Amino acid sequence: MAAFLTNEAITRRNTDLFAGSCFDQNCLRGCFYELRLGAELYIAPDRITRRLSEDQPVTAIAPGQFAHLMTYEEVTIPKDLVAFISIRMGYKTQGLVNISGFH
Numbered sequence: 522m523a524a525f526l527t528n529e530a531i532t533r534r535n536t537d538l539f540a541g542s543c544f545d546q547n548c549l550r551g552c553f554y555e556l557r558l559g560a561e562l563y564i565a566p567d568r569i570t571r572r573l574s575e576d577q578p579v580t581a582i583a584p585g586q587f588a589h590l591m592t593y594e595e596v597t598i599p600k601d602l603v604a605f606i607s608i609r610m611g612y613k614t615q616g617l618v619n620i621s622g623f624h
Contacts, residue, residue, distance in 0.1 A: 525552035525553075526552060526602070527552060528549045528551070528552070531549060531554055532546065532549070534599075537597070537599050538554075538596060538597060538598070538599070539594055539595065539596060539597075540594075540595035540596075540597065541595070543593060543594045543595060544594070545557075554594075555609075556592040556593070556594050556596070556606075557592065557593040557594065558573065558590060558591075558592065558593065559573075559590070559591035559592050559593045560572060560573055560591065560593075561573060561591055562579060562588050562589060562590050562591065563588070563589040564582060564586055564587070564588050564589075565586065565587045565588075565589065566586070566587070567586065606619065607619050
């Protein structure tokens with residue numbers, strides 16, 4: 522039977538799930554881990570790669586564009602688990618769509 526990992530289980534298995542020292546206990550939310558935005562993004566079809574910073578945030582992309590966002594965390598899903606990657610509802614209601622699905 523499948524079950525969600527608890528915060529305690531995610532913490533216990535963090536070295537199986539996260540590369541290096543990117544795991545942050547403060548990112549645990551109920552039975553999920555909130556990934557953080559990484560340092561760059563790629564906007565298609567314009568082939569624009571951009572470094573992100575607090576003084577130059579991404580506030581919009583044009584209709585029809587895709588933005589490939591890198592996460593700060595590098596995640597590995599062990600063979601005994603399945604992961605669902607999604608976007609917070611607040612971003613979905615602004616028109617962003619996540620196409621990553623199950624991994």
